[in-house]
Amino acid sequence: MSDNVRLPSLSTFPRLLMHHAQVRPNHPATREKDMGIWQTWTWSQVAEEVRAMASGLAELGFKRGDNLAIIGDNRPRLYWAMCAAQCLGGVPVPLYQDAVAAEMVFVLQDAGIKFAIVEDQEQVDKLLENMAQCPGLQHILYDDPRGMRHYNQPFLHGLDEVQEMGRIHNRNHPEFIDGEIDLGQPEDVAVMLYTSGTTGKPKGVCQTHAAFIAAAQSGCEFDKLVPGDNILSYLPMAWVGDHLFSFAQATYAGFTINCPESGDTVMTDMREIGPSYYFAPPRVFENLLTQVMIRMEDASALKRGMFHYFMGVARRCGAEILDGKPVSGTDRLLYALGNLLVYGPLRNVLGMSRIRVAYTAGAAIGPDLFRFYRSIGVNLKQLYGSTETCAAVCLQPDGQIKFDTVGPPAPGVEVKIADNGEVMVRGAVMLKGYYKRPEDTAEAIDALGYFHTGDAGFFDEDGHLKIIDRAKDVGKLANGAMFAPNYIENKLKFFSHIKEAVAFGDGKDEVCAFINIDMGAVGNWAERRNIAYSGYTDLAQKAEVYELIRDCVEQANAELAHDAMLSASQVHRFLILHKELDPDDDELTRTRKVRRGFIAEKYAVLIEALYSGKASQFIETEVKFEDGRRGRVSADLRIVEAKTCLPQAAKKAA
Amino acid sequence: MSNGRQIGEAILDLQNISLRFGGVKALTDISFDVREHEIRAIIGPNGAGKSSMLNVINGVYHPQEGTIIFRGKKRHDMDTHEAAEAGFARTFQNIALFKGMSVLDNLMTGRNLKMKSNFLLQALYWGPAQREELEHRRKVEEVIDFLEIEHIRKTPVGRLPYGLQKRVELGRALAAEPKVLLLDEPMAGMNVEEKQDMCRFVLDVNDHFGTTIILIEHDMGVVMDISDRVVVLDYGKKIADGTPDEVRNNEDVIKAYLGVAH
Numbered sequence: 001m002s003d004n005v006r007l008p009s010l011s012t013f014p015r016l017l018m019h020h021a022q023v024r025p026n027h028p029a030t031r032e033k034d035m036g037i038w039q040t041w042t043w044s045q046v047a048e049e050v051r052a053m054a055s056g057l058a059e060l061g062f063k064r065g066d067n068l069a070i071i072g073d074n075r076p077r078l079y080w081a082m083c084a085a086q087c088l089g090g091v092p093v094p095l096y097q098d099a100v101a102a103e104m105v106f107v108l109q110d111a112g113i114k115f116a117i118v119e120d121q122e123q124v125d126k127l128l129e130n131m132a133q134c135p136g137l138q139h140i141l142y143d144d145p146r147g148m149r150h151y152n153q154p155f156l157h158g159l160d161e162v163q164e165m166g167r168i169h170n171r172n173h174p175e176f177i178d179g180e181i182d183l184g185q186p187e188d189v190a191v192m193l194y195t196s197g198t199t200g201k202p203k204g205v206c207q208t209h210a211a212f213i214a215a216a217q218s219g220c221e222f223d224k225l226v227p228g229d230n231i232l233s234y235l236p237m238a239w240v241g242d243h244l245f246s247f248a249q250a251t252y253a254g255f256t257i258n259c260p261e262s263g264d265t266v267m268t269d270m271r272e273i274g275p276s277y278y279f280a281p282p283r284v285f286e287n288l289l290t291q292v293m294i295r296m297e298d299a300s301a302l303k304r305g306m307f308h309y310f311m312g313v314a315r316r317c318g319a320e321i322l323d324g325k326p327v328s329g330t331d332r333l334l335y336a337l338g339n340l341l342v343y344g345p346l347r348n349v350l351g352m353s354r355i356r357v358a359y360t361a362g363a364a365i366g367p368d369l370f371r372f373y374r375s376i377g378v379n380l381k382q383l384y385g386s387t388e389t390c391a392a393v394c395l396q397p398d399g400q401i402k403f404d405t406v407g408p409p410a411p412g413v414e415v416k417i418a419d420n421g422e423v424m425v426r427g428a429v430m431l432k433g434y435y436k437r438p439e440d441t442a443e444a445i446d447a448l449g450y451f452h453t454g455d456a457g458f459f460d461e462d463g464h465l466k467i468i469d470r471a472k473d474v475g476k477l478a479n480g481a482m483f484a485p486n487y488i489e490n491k492l493k494f495f496s497h498i499k500e501a502v503a504f505g506d507g508k509d510e511v512c513a514f515i516n517i518d519m520g521a522v523g524n525w526a527e528r529r530n531i532a533y534s535g536y537t538d539l540a541q542k543a544e545v546y547e548l549i550r551d552c553v554e555q556a557n558a559e560l561a562h563d564a565m566l567s568a569s570q571v572h573r574f575l576i577l578h579k580e581l582d583p584d585d586d587e588l589t590r591t592r593k594v595r596r597g598f599i600a601e602k603y604a605v606l607i608e609a610l611y612s613g614k615a616s617q618f619i620e621t622e623v624k625f626e627d628g629r630r631g632r633v634s635a636d637l638r639i640v641e642a643k644t645c646l647p648q649a650a651k652k653a654a
Numbered sequence: 655m656s657n658g659r660q661i662g663e664a665i666l667d668l669q670n671i672s673l674r675f676g677g678v679k680a681l682t683d684i685s686f687d688v689r690e691h692e693i694r695a696i697i698g699p700n701g702a703g704k705s706s707m708l709n710v711i712n713g714v715y716h717p718q719e720g721t722i723i724f725r726g727k728k729r730h731d732m733d734t735h736e737a738a739e740a741g742f743a744r745t746f747q748n749i750a751l752f753k754g755m756s757v758l759d760n761l762m763t764g765r766n767l768k769m770k771s772n773f774l775l776q777a778l779y780w781g782p783a784q785r786e787e788l789e790h791r792r793k794v795e796e797v798i799d800f801l802e803i804e805h806i807r808k809t810p811v812g813r814l815p816y817g818l819q820k821r822v823e824l825g826r827a828l829a830a831e832p833k834v835l836l837l838d839e840p841m842a843g844m845n846v847e848e849k850q851d852m853c854r855f856v857l858d859v860n861d862h863f864g865t866t867i868i869l870i871e872h873d874m875g876v877v878m879d880i881s882d883r884v885v886v887l888d889y890g891k892k893i894a895d896g897t898p899d900e901v902r903n904n905e906d907v908i909k910a911y912l913g914v915a916h
Binding site: 037 | 791792795796798799800802804805807808858861862
């Protein structure tokens, strides 16, 4: 396969698709669970569907250079739509499907969208709401016709009809699509992915076929991915990670993507498919672990005892066995027994029985969490990258896994650390530029061709990259000590009871924090202790919960005290927020990163109260529901002090 | 409602229905009709006779007086299973599902009337029985997809929250592919969000399958929003009948609901 790809004839995604349709016509390319049954499309069927869709789009007037918005959950036809647009020399622009109508306007306008392919009525309604602000939008195509019977706008088309139209067109002009595919060049933009907008307005990142094929190639060769592999495609299609794994790598290597039935059934669908290749942000791994732990607490004493005993064995030697390091014979025997009784069944419940390679990225992963999966035999690794670098800058090689680094640079990628600690990247996987923003592009890519990632990090002694925070977030406390908020927040978030944390301290004397409790874990904890509560707001303000969280904060402080650079960043005071931070209220990005600046502004009273030493503070906040309605939550928030430790390093010196 | 469905002729015509339990008059001389494909609401204060009316329609009670004309023919006093075969399905005020069975199995019971192969073949899951079951399963999956309950397909009903149980009950009624769907307080005890969901499903059922729906509901907002016509009962008598707007402004209705100033 890899030999073929170096041929110039396989240098774009449509060419790769047609290649698979020829070489492995009957190999499954796409699966989707529908009506309770897994439906399969082979590579030749997918190629036919894509041809029909592309011709249909062309019939409607879609031309080379046009941008095609794609909005919806992971549906086969939406993945095919990407390739259909590419066949015609157009650019697919996937959008986050859970964005509210107003948020979509910006991208629709910025990308000059004329055509949109969307999943269902819900997304159609959002676009119709935006029609006035997006005069350029000419055609909307929908996948699922349910509820669409009474929409009679002439610019709405069902994908079925469009594909039928395309099939007729194909019969009359059999050479048309192949001719269009031949016109496509590897330097053409293959996809435009919008940054999540952690820093201001989203920017359209233009990636070429060459870049994504390079990223896919390096990943596939690195982990020896073959057509027989299976992946569950359940992450937002607008995210670079999903685009790399479910589109670029699948189309490159020819393996099978599997679309779940709905967002609520991912766990069940994963068990049924048993993917061999898996990708998830740390939060998903964390949710899974939390669920396992909650259910273990409800298990019988025998099972619980067995679980805890063998998890102890796994902690001692599991990760080492996976890495192929020497382990004593007794431990090996115990681990084998544990594998039979605990780890195997547990992997099965998680749908991870067949996983060969699993990756996590997008945020820091807690060492305990990471170790847990590796110790039960799941080959979980970390990678580093961003939308601008096709998510393929660093990869951890098998056997060289560290908890706090993201591995050495991937083959063909050059990584350098700037004087201010910023990570810089150069290589084939780099963006062509930001869409219609030459000044931003010039700012991000320097004269030597390095892309400035905006992340602060350094190489450790083995040449593995370690990322600590966003470069611009790293600040200083009033006494001059380094303050890396993300680092502290991650330390806090590693506790299962804490879902989100926001740390403040830049230019202040000490660090204070907002906490969001994890409703599932803390709720369960409260029920066990017969603590009655009516909802999040009520539970968050219970004195017992404050005690619980204080314990976590103090443990985090103790760990921070060990770190010479960051021991001054211990959390002195904290409060538990009355509502969960939510992307709908602009407090988190769609990829669930906290927008610290926005939060600081919105909750300025709370920060003031934290630093003035008050014992409580009243706050009322407006919340937005998913359907666009608004409501208000208010509460009297308690503010609590946490014990801090003397810096360990300093103590030793003294 | 900008709705493309065609409301047709009267499918069900109730003429001068009176129902007595001993000396208690539950319904007195009530007449109204239900047109094909419409959403018809029956409202009224507690004890007005709404559920009795529903029970008359699906054959649980047999009125002492009056005539029921269904699809142009006078209906004899039928049993509930005859009513079900004629295309009536219903949900109940208090959920009546098999709590220990999965959602899927509960919905399959809704197909019971349509199963033709005999008990022995079904037990052996052999030949025609197998083919038949697969066909029924496909229909049930359509309902599951329609009501968006894929994630609880295999969950025992007893473990589900109340709002979802209501939805499963609607699903079981739908699995029978009814011509007329009787809903007895489908939104009772639900929170705002669940009510909105349920409203959407009721409207979708009506729109998508063209099912005629007769609905009892206490939530006036819901009734006025989704029904085409409303009949109002009070103390077993009909006091108003018409579109939601007509009913809303009817003085007798206002009196029945708000009481009369003495």
